[in-house]
Amino acid sequence: MTSSRFMKIVSPCWKSSAVADDDPNGSNSGSSRDGLLWYKDSGHHAYGEFSMAVVQANNLLEDQSQIESGPLSSLDSGPQGTFVGIYDGHGGPETSRFANQNLFQYLKKFASEQQGMSTEVIHKAFLATEEEFLSLVKKQWLSKPQLASVGSCCLVGIICSGTLYIANAGDSRVVLGRLDKATKEATDVQLSTEHNASMESVREELRSLHPDDSQIVVLKHKVWRIKGIIQVSRSIGDAYLKNAEFNKEPLLSKFRLSEPFCKPILNAAPTVWIQKLHPQDQFLIFASDGLWEHLSxxxxxxxxxxxxxxxxxxxxxxxxxxxxxxxxxxxxxxxKKIDRGVRRHFHDDITVIVLFLDSNLVSKSSSHPSLSLRGWDGTMQAL
Incomplete structure (x- = not known):
């Protein structure tokens, strides 16, 4: 379809942009809206400044996000630091909203029990969030079966005691900006890898996990998809590809597989990376894949x-x-004039959180003032 023809089709869906104004929600104090774009230009976390922005493309915003700074457990003597969560939903907003409300709380629970931050704490938080959401799917199976087809990628970053923890399930990404002392320029260091069937390594992993299934990954319309349906191999939710009891009626036929499966096709376990932060580490860019589709x-x-x-x-x-x-x-x-829904033909929902790192603050182990901020969830009325 030519661009001119496409523009004729979508032009009735154009609208005037809303004027930027303060967000009336107290938890997002100082944030603003400009049409489908929500942003908080500046704020302070435990180790420096941060900036946050969300733009909607889907009918219902499927990206959710949060930044938490201060206590990372419920214990006064527990770990302190900064937590970032990017939750990129698919099939609907329910799973990403659920993760936004629950994953950090589980992290605090397990950090309290373990009396510190660790890979085990992070894994437990992801899997507990998964279990609770799948329990919700089961409870609502007859009244809301489509909930079984909703899922969310989850990207988490935690800075605690000078250490950076990155946990990823799905295809969001975090990139570090590191100062090159010789050139005084910032070099890019990707700290996460995507769980997406477009990557050969992911396809090989799936084939090794499902050796008896020749159709575990299928090239469909020049795009690699798991069972011909979905691209991401790890997520929270997507119950219909994890438990066969949800892959039948009354779920819509387009989600039902023709052959039964005995073990989960997708899983919720994140890949976790841990590294010490250094003075030359300047900033971290956390973003859903909507950003990386257009920017390197x-x-x-x-x-x-x-x-x-x-x-x-x-x-x-x-x-x-x-x-x-x-x-x-x-x-x-x-x-900018094209409304949500139709806008998805041009770009995805996009969420970005940039954390700047003050090396003097990163090296300190003192307590930090609390901050809790969630990105716009798409439910507020236009201003």
Whole structure:
């Protein structure tokens, strides 16, 4: 379809952008809206500043996000630091909203029990969130069977006692901006890998886990998909591909597999990376895959490195939107006028959180003031 023909189809869906204004929700104090774009240009976490932005493309926003800073457990003597969560939903917003409300609480619970932060604590938090959501699916199976087809990628970052923990299940990504002392430029260091069937390593992992299933990954319309349906191999939710009892009526036929399965096709276990932070580590860019579809790691790091920190997440989102518009041979100002739902033909929901790292603060082990902020969830009325 040519760009001009496509524009004629979507032009009735154009709308005027809302004027940016303060968010009336107290938990998002100081945040603003501009049409489908929500942002908080600057705030302070335990180890420096942060910037946050979300833009909606789907009818219902499927991205959810949060930043928590201060106590990471319920114990006064427990670990302190900063937690970031990016939850990129698919099939609907229910799972990402659930993770946004529960995963951090489970992390605090297990950190209290273990009296510290660890890979085990993080794994337990992911799996407990998964178990509770699947329990919810079971309870609502007859009244809301479509809940079995909803899932969410989960990307978590934790900074505690000078150590960075990254946990990922799905295809969101975190990239570190590290100062090169020789050139004084920021180099990009990808700290996570995606669990997406487009990657050969993921396809090989799936084939090794399901040696008797020749159709575990299928090339469909030039896109690799698991069972011809989904691209991500790890997620919270997606009960219909984890438990056969949810892969039958009354679930919609497009989600039901023709052959029964005995073991889960997808799983919720995150891959966890741990590393010490160093003085040359300048900032971290956490984002759902909607950003990385349009910007490379290097492009994103250069934008952060070459511009003021205030509003940098919003700048990254706008850079991605400019690229999305360019790919369709249209102007960014015209893209902004296209309403949610139809907007998904141009780009995905995009969430970005940029954490700046003050090495003097990272090296300190003192207590930190508390912060709890969730990104816009798409449910508020336009301002």
């Amino acid at each position: 790691n290097k492009e994103a790091v250069n934008i952060v490195n070459e511009n003021p920190s205030h509003g940098i997440a919003r700048r990254l989102v706008k850079a991605a939107l400019h690229e999305a518009a360019k790919k369709r041979e249209m102007r960014y100002t015209d893209l």
